[in-house]
Amino acid sequence: MPERALPSEQEVLGWIRQRRNWGRWGKDDQIGALNLVTPAKRAAAARLVRSGRSLSLSRPFPKEPGPSNALPAHHFMRTHPRGKGGFAADYYGIYYHGVASTHIDALCHTWDEEAMWNGRDPKKEITFDGARFGSVEHWADGIITRGVMLDVPRHRGVPCVTHERPVHGWELDDILTKRGIRLEPGDAVCVYSGREAWQAQDPEKPYGRPFGPPLQRPGLHVSCLPFLRDHDVRV
Structure with missing residues (x-):
């Protein structure tokens, strides 16, 4: 397979500025892509149930x-x-x-030098007592939608993803093609990377930490951003 080019820093910044969802559902929206999970989407997801088996994503x-x-x-x-x-x-x-x-970050969780979700100022919206905008309480009704599992180690024929070889957006597209899966707006995409197998190789190596400079760890490369946006992935 020919080598695929990695995006440049300017390309990534362009994606973030030009393809973000700010304003898509109005300037006061606080649920983001959850707007894609309509009653019809939930009902369609429920009709897909066959065995009734549950698959936990918790730790x-x-x-x-x-x-x-x-x-x-x-x-x-x-x-x-x-x-x-x-x-x-x-x-x-x-x-x-x-x-x-295991947790899901709210829309108020992170920001860049420009602003947080929907152009809000974190200095005004984030307080010691909680967030005034974009907090997780706006998802209190739950997230019920179709879930799609993409198993990267299985696709590669290896035990786990490594930080030397992260998951790229084109690889996720390759998995969809190989498995005959078509993503739909509002889907929840779960990318399996084999974390437990990776950790077992070196139990003392930290997978991450809450503070300080970020660590290199196996997972999604920034090249996955267009994949997530093009397919209108919910989470």
Whole structure:
């Protein structure tokens, strides 16, 4: 297969400026591409169910400290007597940004030198008590849509993706073609990279950290941006 050219920094900046969804659903929109998940889209997704088997994308509650879990979660549990029986109650505390736990970032989570989602000023919208715009509460009704799993290690015939060979947008298109899959607007695309297999090769190597300079780790290359935008992927 001929070598495919990587995008330049200017190309990437062009994508971010020219192909973003700011204003697409109005200047006050706070749910972004969730607008693509219409009642008809949800109903169509429900009709696809055949076996009823569920596939979890969650990770274990990260209580144990480790190279990729610098801020372990808290979980304390107590029992209380009540009459001849009793009950148990517990407390949870978690810093879920990072790579130790599963989460979805809200639209207010990140920004560049220009602005955050829909052109808002983070200095005005983000406070110690919470976000005034683009917070996750606007997704409180849940995200019910068609999910599409793209298994990159299986496509490559390897145990896992490595940071030396990240996932590119054209590779995701190749997987769709090989599997005969057509993405539709509002789909949730899950890209499997074999993280557990990668971590097993060197358990002490951190997959990520919450603060400091970013680490190189296996996953999606910035070349995936047009793929996600062209297909109107929801998440």
